[in-house]
Amino acid sequence: MKIRALMMDPDTNMPIVILKDSTSNHVLPIWVGIYEANAIALEIEKVSTPRPMTHDLIKTLLLGLDAGIRKVVVNEMKDDTFFAIIWVEKDGELISVDSRPSDALALALRLDCPIYVDDSVLRTAKKAATTTDKAHSSSELKRYLENLADEDLGRYKM
16 A cells, blocks of 8 residues: 555544555545654655654664564554554564554655555454444545545645
């Protein structure tokens, strides 16, 4: 998947990261905190800061230890909360690290690694969006986003 957009939810005024599968119409909106959205936006916009931000520090540490990130996976959704795993590679060994999706995405952007979402998460998110009143606007938002053309959405509005 790719980060398709970073935008504000008009109902909750919370940032949403929109992930879209490049080979299908699967779209996954993930609500994140304002600081996490800022970390993602800084990298999308290639803004440098006078001092290293947390995700830049982690990138520097990984590279200094001759390690990298093979991929990040949004692997679970439980009680309306998404979970992710960062797959760190060091000396040919893969190590899984539990993560919030926002942190995993911020690191994936900085280290240019692939982003995946388990099919079970897509199914669970779709089911949750159709069975709860709270997610009703989420379902409408998802339908709206699935039908947008590239030129309609613009680039990473925050």
